[in-house]
Structure formats: structure tokens, C-alpha cells
Amino acid sequence: MISSSDRAGPRADAAGHDAIEAVIVGAGASGLLAAHELLRLRPGSRVILVDAGLPLEARRALARPPMGGEGGAGLALGGRLYLGAASLPVMPPVSAPPSMRPIIAGEDYVRRASEIDALLHALGARAEWQPEPPESLARAIREAKAAGVDYITSYPSRRLSPEDKTAALTGLRQRLLERGARFIFGARVTVATHTDEGFLLTLDSAEAPEGAPPVPERLMTRALLLAPGRYGAEWLTRVASDLGAEVIALPRAFGVRLETPAAVYDPLTDVNPDPRLQAALVDDAYIKTYATCPGGYVSPVARYGALVASGVPALRREERRPTTTVAILAQPGVTGAVGAWRGGERAARTLNQRAPGRLTVQRLEDARQRRATTAEALAASPIRPTDPTAAPGALHDVYPDAYWAAFEDFLGRLERLAPGVTSGETLLYGPAEERFWHFPTDAHMQTTTPGLFVAGDGPGQSQGVIQASVAGLLAGEGLAAALASAAR
């Protein structure tokens, strides 16, 4: 079990805290690459990676892998490496706060991406490069374009096999251990406070694997990188704000989560399990598919102070259910959010007040007719709702008219790619909402709080393994520079 390395054993300071130079919260793509770069530039740095999830072997032993743990979601579960230009700009084509810009772009980005690819290859991830999309995807991209929808992808790419992923992650861990890193798994960082000596972290080790060495309750560190991924974004926002970093809330993406027979969406998901499709709208907004879960199910989750509809993917083909769920979200820019799109940000609260503790589900036909779905109508629906706790009711009256107009237009375009998706029987769940924040940083991911760094999907710098890794690489350079200047 990897939980500590004697080679870089911690020293206790006067208060009994471990004397550590850098703590990295999150052992996903960005955290791992940050540690790798820090230790490449400054071998022997006393760095600890803390992850709430499990090490790779323990993750693999589970019947159902959770999203967090060594390798995060994308490197341990997905394994598609997109090596072309950054595929998903953080805020495409809408207005953004003036300080928001890609940290790295163009040739600089592509060079870093290929460095990461070369590292993973050297560690044993040998999948072939695909210079162009395979014909099935190329066709899907063409068809989307003909329907007036952008299909978001990036090439060249490599698709890692399970063996590739294991080789890359175990090789990376081995190299980090040899260079003096320590890992703590199954420990969630709950609180971080700023003291004169650095950052004091509190750890909750309730999920620590059995037989692992005891997890310290507290860690004190001079430099701190928060890389908790998308699922840790809300926590990150709170902790970084508490530590004094500037955090800017971006306009919410809002809308509904669709549930349709899997066979309807198969033409899209057979080619790519999570096809990202989007279309620009007038009035500073765009509409997009988000978190498609082929054969998955809808689950209510508490997020952003509300109960929202989330999709849970079937991670194995044999686990698939008969329905597919995908969110259809409108993303206004900062100008649009106070204009035509005003009101969407209140939808979650309104729906939660109407149906406390439950999602609302409405048949598409009922939404079109502007009438609530009744329990009887839902019981007669040919699509069995995968969230049996959802309350039949009305969504049509809580979103701005601009949303429904854009939704119908977008769905009409999707109909050409997934015939049947516009059926009145399609179920809509609400509220669906995604929130993103902007963390102003320097070019090495240091926030406005000196010594505090952020990287990856959590702070909205990336939406994919390679993008997150590039952000991690830059943060690793920043950590190395910060430690070097502290040592002077």
C-alpha cells in the first residue's frame, strides 16, 4: 500500500505538524503532473499528494470505480488523450470577465501536451496515435455541422488501453516515490487555514483504505496546490476564498436533463460515449449537451446549495440500462446573464422550493403544452424514469422563454443526429445546473494568495486529461519557483 515513503519522511515541527514544503490536493491528471514537474525541477522537494479516493489497485478491485482516486476520472477511467489544440476553451463563444484568458494557448500549449504524451508513452502507455478522427467520428462531425451544431473534439489523439493506463499510472507513481514524494489516499482535505508559517490543512481519513498507515490529522505546508477536479470545484471555491484568493463566479449554465430510450441516442453515443455538441445563440449565450451518460441514470445530488439533476454513467457496457441521459444547458456570458437570459439562475431555487428534496420530472409534450405532468401521465409513459423519487410536475414555467426557444431549436438539430429525441415522450428533469468559477492566477497558476496554486478542471482551466495535465505542469513549475525563492 502506498501511503508513505521513508525516503522522504516528514520532519515534525515544534507544533508537531509535519514539516512539508508542498501539498498537492488531488492525485488526478493535474496533481500528478504538477508533482512530476516540481520534482523534476527540484528533486527531493518534500511534497505530499493527498487524495480522497483510493490508490489504483484498490480502485480496480472495486466492482464499480468511483470517479476520484489515483489518476482521477480521466486518466484512470477514460484514457482518451486529445493531443491537438485545446479542445474546450473555458468560456467559448460568450462574454467573459476581462481577466479571463487561456493560461496557455497555441504552439506553447501543443508543445506541453506532446511533452506529457511523451512522458506517458515512456512510462508504458503505448497506444497508437490517431492523426485524424476515425471515419465514424468524422461522419458524426460532418453530420453535426450539416445540422448547424459544433461537435467538440480534438485531434490527433491516443486512446489508452486498460494496460496502458495501469502502466502510465504505476510508472508515474514509482517515479514520484523515487524522487521523494509521499502519497496519502482515502483522506479528504476539509479545511485549510493560512498561518504565518504557511497553510494548515485538516484531513478527514474516514475513507482511508484498511491497513494503510495512520493518516495525519493535520498537515502544515509552505506551498499548496489545490487540484480537486470538477467534482471538487465547489469545495475548492470555498477553501480558496477562505484563504483570501480572488474567485470570480461565472454565470450559471442552466437547463434540464433529458432521458430518452438509449436506442434513440445510440447513433451518437456508439461513436463517442460523451459527445459534446453545442451551438452559439444570439444574446451572448450558447447551448450545449453536457455529461451524456449512455445507459446511465438520473440522480439527485446536492450541489451549489441546491438539489440538482446529475447523470450517472454506466462505466461498463454490461451495466447499461435502457435509457440515456444528457443535460441540455444554456450558458450565458456575463452580459447575457443580466440580459435575455436573466432568470435562469433562479430556476434551481424555485424548483427546490416547489418539490423539497426531489427533482421535478416533466414529459416533453407536457412542457410544450405548458401543462404540468401528472402522476398518472408519468405512470403511463413508455420511458420509466430512472430517478423514481422525482416528482411529476412543471418545468416549463421556471426557465426564461429564451431557454425554451433555444432548447427546441437545438433539439430539432439533434433530431437529425439522434432521430426520436424530439418525441413528446422524452422526459425532462430539473433543475440541471453547472457552475464554474474563474480564479485569476499568474502564468504558473499561483492565485492572488501567494503560495496558493490551483490547477485542472476544478478551477475551470481545463476539461480533459491533457488540458488538466498541462495546467498541472505549469503549476509544478510555479511550485518549484516558490519553494526555491522561500529557500533563499
Ligand SMILES: Cc1cc2nc3c(=O)[nH]c(=O)nc-3n(C[C@H](O)[C@H](O)[C@H](O)COP(=O)(O)OP(=O)(O)OC[C@H]3O[C@@H](n4cnc5c(N)ncnc54)[C@H](O)[C@@H]3O)c2cc1C
Ligand atoms: C467517467 C469519466 C471519463 C472521462 N474520460 C475522459 C477521457 O477519456 N479523456 C479526457 O480528456 N477527459 C476525460 N474525462 C474528463 C477528465 O476526467 C478530466 O478532465 C480530468 O480528469 C481533470 O483532471 P483534474 O486533475 O483536474 O481532476 P481529477 O482527475 O478529477 O482529479 C481530482 C482528484 O482530486 C481528489 N479530490 C477532490 N477533492 C478532494 C479533497 N477535498 N481532498 C482530497 N482529494 C480530493 C479526487 O478524489 C480526484 O482523484 C472523463 C471524466 C469522467 C467523469
